[in-house]
Amino acid sequence: MHSDQHASVWLKCAAWGGLVFLHFPIVIIAMYAFNTEESAFSFPPKGFTLHWFSVAFGRADVLESIGLSLKIASLATAIAMVLGTLAAAAMYRRSFFGKDSITLMLILPIALPGIITGLALLQAFQAMDIQPGILTIVVGHATFCVVIVYNNVVARFRRTSGSLIEASMDLGADGWQTFRYILLPNLGTAMLAGGMLAFALSFDELIVTTFTAGHEKPLPIWLLNQLTRPRDVPVTNVVALMVMLATMVPVFLAYLLTKGGDDVAGSGK
Amino acid sequence: MTSRSSLPAADNSPVFTPPSGLLYRAADRLYRRPNLLLALLLLPPLLWFGSVYIASLLALLWQGLYTFDDFTMLVNHTLTLENYARLFDPANFDIILRTLLMALAVSAFSAILAFPVAYYMARYASGRIKAFFYLAVMLPMWTSYIVKAYAWTLLLAQEGVSQWFVHLLGLTPLLDALLALPGVGGNTLSTSSLGRFLVFTYIWLPFMILPIQASLERLPPSLLQASSDLGATPFKTFRHVILPLSVPGIAAGSIFTFSLTLGDYIVPQLVGPPGLFLGSMVYVQQGSIGNMPMAAAFTLVPIVLIAIYLSIVKRMGAFDAL
Structure with missing residues (x-):
């Protein structure tokens, strides 16, 4: 419902004010990462330094947590991309018995509060005598990441016209060639965008992870533990900034990959 | 095919x-x-x-049907409905009510904050400004949850950023008055329900903006023209055409703000007064006490509340705006 009139001053102020509200805490995090003070949150900061970055990167526990989170996010994304794309391929066109229930089932892990998913998985692992660890974290993450990939790929499938496939087959390509040269290039960016978002989601997921992590400390859990421990504040600030960037970059890339379409990746989490 | x-x-x-x-x-x-x-x-x-x-x-x-023995601290497989019945104990019911009220308040306030942003995006912004707004809403939505919560502990801390700004703007008496309100206030912002409410609103706000924006985007311009041709003032058009037609978007956004607040247990742990939240109760029952049956029974509460909420907003057209 775009209009060529100009917005009133009040509306402009409220809209831009909303954006400022959304970004102000993020700016604060970025600023405190360079803060010279060791244990205070006083504002404005007394001085700026890069010192804490070298301290943070010299800490074995920080590096270990980063490595662990990258590993978990990569594995969970890989599983989610396979399952999400398969589900999207099955669901995009045909209607069949139970289709709505399957959609609901895919959405449920992110629609229900994380604490329910986390607790459900934890007691299932306990019942099966599976020790919590990397494997259990990955299983949990993959489960709620599927829907992210699914949403992106199914939107692309819907935009890919069926006549493209028919044209390809009419021109003599077989099923495999059609898949390889028509369908896959079409889906590629949507799958990639979905994968990026899934990666970002997995990288900073905290609530389900607290239940499935056991003694492992992925980055969000490391951060949460830090919050109750006031002595490491500067290192915490630096890691917080890095986690933020690590989730923002994939989301930004996903946006670039899918902009111009009807369904821009990332508009729903 | x-x-x-x-x-x-x-x-x-x-x-x-x-x-x-x-x-x-x-x-x-x-x-x-x-x-x-x-x-x-x-x-x-x-x-x-x-x-x-x-x-x-x-x-x-x-x-949730298993029995937890308070003396041995062990779970046995005798089936009982007691756990589910105990949800209605006054102490537990308080927790449920507190969480529910917070979820509703956060949803309402998010809608108020989100509407102008969404309205401006849909109606007045175009080209680069629109893309900018889109990204500017999307990036905070995806930014690490724990980092956002952490940022607010920095913001609300004593001598922290919010205090500095409140002082700068001369609003200290207003803040003190707000904090003195029973039920809302507390000693400081970071230990008050008001602080917790702000953090929740902040974290879930983008989930409200985007559905409202999408629903406003679908509104045909001809409707607005018709309204003004028929003599309505811009305010009347807004009140009787735009606002009612954006209800599905608001309802869709509120699904997220409501359900995410209902199940959260990290923010209540970091900011606000000591009283437990639904999520924290589940966490405490399972983690500290080891009473898995009671924790399991408690998870039924958000499931039921969300199911009720969904059936209400479905009537408002929320599912078409998702």
Whole structure:
């Protein structure tokens, strides 16, 4: 419902004010990462330094947590991309018995509060005598990441016209060639965008992870533990900034990959 | 797609002979049998979700029927409805009510903050400004949850940023007055319900903006023209045309703000007064006490509340705006 009139001053102020509200805490995090003070949150900061970055990167526990989170996010994304794309391929066109229930089932892990998913998985692992660890974290993450990939790929499938496939087959390509040269290039960016978002989601997921992590400390859990421990504040600030960037970059890339379409990746989490 | 079998087979074409490997034959066969293809495609996701997720969820609710012995601190498999009945104990009911009120308040306030942003995006912004707004809403939505919560502990801390700004703007008396309100206030912002409410609103706000924006985007301009042609003032058009038609978007956004607040236990742990939240109660029952049956029973509460909430907003058209 775009209009060529100009917005009133009040509306402009409220809209831009909303954006400022959304970004102000993020700016604060970025600023405190360079803060010279060791244990205070006083504002404005007394001085700026890069010192804490070298301290943070010299800490074995920080590096270990980063490595662990990258590993978990990569594995969970890989599983989610396979399952999400398969589900999207099955669901995009045909209607069949139970289709709505399957959609609901895919959405449920992110629609229900994380604490329910986390607790459900934890007691299932306990019942099966599976020790919590990397494997259990990955299983949990993959489960709620599927829907992210699914949403992106199914939107692309819907935009890919069926006549493209028919044209390809009419021109003599077989099923495999059609898949390889028509369908896959079409889906590629949507799958990639979905994968990026899934990666970002997995990288900073905290609530389900607290239940499935056991003694492992992925980055969000490391951060949460830090919050109750006031002595490491500067290192915490630096890691917080890095986690933020690590989730923002994939989301930004996903946006670039899918902009111009009807369904821009990332508009729903 | 199924019409292809009636067409002359492309394989007979003299100009092109497709390779006849196993992979190619399999791909062709699947194309001709959509049901088999559908079954094969759905099998892996169904197996995964069925075995990992649905089974765990059902097992969890079943756990809520087990008995927890307070003396031995052990769970035995005698079935009882006591855990579910104990949800209505005054102490537990307080927790449920507190969480529910917070979720409703956060949803309402998010809608108020989100509406101007969404309205401006949909109606006045175009081209680069619109893309900028879009990204500017999307990036904070995806930014690490724990980092956002952490940022607010910095913001609300004593001598922290918010205090500095409140002082700068001379609003200290107003803040003190707000903090003195019973039920809302507390000693400082970071230990008050008001602080917790601000953090929740902040974290879930983008989830409200985007659905409202999408619903406003779909509103046909001709409706607004018709309204003004028929003599309505811009305010009347807004009040009687735009606002009612954006209700599905607001309702869709509130699904997220409501359900995410309802199940959260990290923010209540970091900011606000000591009283437990639903999520924290589940966490404490499971983690500190080890009473898995009671924790399982407690998870039924958000499930039921969300189901009720969904059935209400469904009538407001929320599902069409998702």
